[in-house]
Amino acid sequence: MISLSAVLVAFTTEMKQEDRLSILPKIILHHILSRLPEKDAARTSVLSKAWADTWFTFPILSISDNKFTGWFPLSIDDVKRKRKKFIDYVTRTLSRFCDQGLAIKECKIILNRFELHYMSKHVDLWLKSASGSGVEVVELCLPCGPNYIEEGHGKCYVLPTGVIEAKSLTKVVLKGGIRVDQAFMNQSIKFFSLRVLSLWIVLLEDEHAIEHLISCCPFIEHITLKHCSVLSPGGGVKLMKSLSMHGLPKLKTVDVHGIQEVYIDVPSLEYLYYCHDVLNAPYKIHFDSCRNLKGLDLFSLEGNTITDKWFLELFSKFPFLERLKFVKCTMSETINISSVQLKVLELSGCHNMKEVNIDAPNLLSCEYIIDTQHLEPIISFVRSSSKLKVDVQIYIDYLDLGNLKEFLQNIKPENVLTSLSLFIFELTEDEFNPAVFQVSSPPPSVKHLHLHTFPKKETLYSSLLSILLSSCCFATISMRMHPCFCSREFIEFFYETLMRRKDDCFCSSSDTNCWWHGLKNLKVAHSMKIDENVDFKTLLESSSISSTPDISFRLEF
Template identity: 55%
Template sequence: MEELDQDRLSSLAKIILHCILSKLPEKDATRTSVLSKAWLDTWYTFPILSFSTSKFMGMSPLQPMEDSEKMRKMLGFCDYVKKTILRFRDQSLTIKEFKLHVNSELGHISKEDVDIWIKLACECGVEVIDYSQYIPVGRCRYHVLPICAIEAKSITKLVLKGYIKIDPTFINHSFMFTSLRVLSLQQVLLGDQHAIDQLISFCPLIESITLRCCFVIGSGDGTMEKLKSLSISGIQKLESVDVVGINDVSIDAPSLETLCYSPNYFAAPFKIDFDRCKNLKELCMLYVTTSTFLTEQFPKFPFLEILKLSYCKMSERINISSVRLKVLELSNCSNLKEVNIDAPNLLSFGYIGHGASEPTISFLRNSSQLEVNIGIHVDYVYLCNLRKFMQNIKPNNVLTSLALSISNMSNVDAFDPVASHVSFTPTSIKHLTISHFPENKYLFSSVVKILLASCCPETISLRVINSGGKEFIEFFYEMLMRRKEGECFCSFHDTKCWWHDLKDVKVTMKMDENVDFKTFLESLDLAPYESISFRLDF
């Protein structure tokens, strides 16, 4: 029966089989060539070509290899790439995607070879060129992108990453990117500060632009400097912009829906003007000062549905009001003490904090479908603040999950966390995840007391990352298994903790649900980052 199903699958039209391959991971797609003659032919004509020196040579830059062996393998790689592309050209087959990832630390590939490969791909009507080049530190050798990549009318997506240079003569070329929809440049070298504006103006159909940490040749001594400014206007179809490392940005694109922006951290003043992007739906900002943004600019975008702020300098108190907002994320934003959210259609709120105290978070109006996910990295001595923070999320029934990373940087002795108690019932949540633990085993009991006094979870997942993880998991497991014999975790004599209502505990290991706990512990030495979950039945 299985052979019959396989034959039916093999008999499908080649265009359907190519579509199936495109959905598979690259390694699995390659393996299909051994299934049958039909699949082998499908693989030989698969129009997505991906070449990587690291994968071909089967090594990482840290693995030692003789220079002669490197040379032999690199020559084999170059021969393989050229023969593959020539086969497509000679058989008049179309190449939809040409991906080339070169790691020059593994061996040198001449720029002439790369130029020929790109030229052959363009002759086969390539639609996507994805070219990245890694050069070891101290060897600033840029490869000038061949002009055929500019002239090819078939290209809809151009992705360049690493030590690649776009020559100024290309940008002054009279030909336009008549079909280009997606342009992504990361750590690419441009001719001057105005080169990128001119390049984009040659792309009338561009829909997505990504510029990350690009450089230009300085007008003075010719040394490299960071791209300082970006001005985008007159692009009617532009939907997405992702900019990193440019401090002066101006965007006038009425059709823009997604904007991600990060200047050069907080090192220099930045200016971003996107007020005319009235149809913006998603905004992500990193390393910016947003003291006036939420009060002055946020109301200008009535259709905003997703707002993500990371590592931003905030006001102590922020108010966010929107009937369209569906996703809100605040990650490692400093100064925050109070967050008031009036978003009745909000579906997801995420907060990540790092420090001794966290803000009060209030949802003035909220959807019944709202899920609140909190992640905190905290030192053990401040863990006793967790319970108050949990209770300061209003209303407390919206909290879905809590992810904790607990360190012990101060190396203090264990103390009773209930000493600085707050008289509240533990907050009910669905998931509690802990991925880092104090290495001092004398702190384990105090950590558990704080956690169980702070929240009442349906599931608890522990993941081993540091050396103390294995011992903590063993401690926690034994504590749960002998819960009827051990002490409870009530904070007060007149308040009964959920420990008393716990009826059963189900344990599952990520590696294998049927493995016993002892085997799981032994495996942690060989398989770090494994996790164990406890489902609590009340």
């Protein structure tokens, strides 16, 4: 893949020779800029007058006050000065587009540092200017403000009615302390162009405002609603409690967070993401009519138990379901997942499970994320594809590492596990007796181990290595050299210990030899690239100054 810097160098080289790029149609030059990050796109303006003009007419505007203030605290005078500079810059930029009759395809405004009551009238003008220039995408991101839930609309920016009425709009994203007024609900206009609607922490006039707005978007394809609130009749603010969607023949994706009751009657729906996460409140979600569903992601369903019967009915209701994801959901002790169609499965932080049987012959990816309290389940792949990749991530206390081998042996068949990622929490105890972890049976094989974090005490290095190497047989082991992840001292200890191999291995007093005795060679790589001519010390030095300091060990038997 060509780096962005290489692209810019190529631009410069071309221009020094024949400047052939500059004579391309502006629509093509704009397309080139749209494929670059904003910072790199802006840098092209210094290449030539043609490229400067291309940048100044680039119809994708991303406006953020952070670029003017930075993240450090400012004095009152500095805030006033930079606020005026920011306002002048944005107003001048939008005026240039309006005065020259230039189209604005996308307008993104992010305000984090300047107080909203100073900015609201200017934001009104900016949004109206963009709407008058044929804007297709509007994204407005504002801070929620202090005590947003308690003080409600007093801290909110009221979105101008004319913005969402723009007939050219295909996508609207609103995040933060924004209020959608009742005026929107009284409009008879149909938003025929709107394809994407995304509302995050937005305040609405009443419980049915969203339903009314959505009903006016017959061609909507993607809807995201996250933690939206409504005004209470007696004053104050409460989270939106219920949502109903029906009709909407083009709707493909729904992403809902923080709404207790959701009813969806949309046969065209393909992807549903639902997160309950409302403390001490029951939830209801009904989507049985969405027969074309391909992907279902459920988060924080910790009230009602997801049972084995639920799974059995799920695949009969949704014959095209290819992707399933569960995060922090309460499951029954035994789960049977049987589907010919299923390709992607993720179980993360799910409680109560003791046995999971997966009969999915076309499954390509299975990700299982657990913590130290849930190292119990027996996971069996009854039928599986030769292309299946099983990835396990474990957040584990050092004291529980002794259970790692038993857990991995409970994944059947033994050769199905592709990668293991370990996040090991610090110890309160100082020592472990390596004899506890001596080899009594051949450990399971794992293609790759990624050690993310480890205990920092050097006195624990030996026992940690003993536990890991007696728990699994790895083809590759990778670590990130960083004080917060794996230190240089640990990586050096790891390498030197492996190089000694059977001269001083951890099973020397056991009747069963560990796999270490079969280790023939050890190769070290940086970011998974092997350089046969660079030794370990040199590689370690280069990794210490690298932006991606991954050290990998490849074990040959």
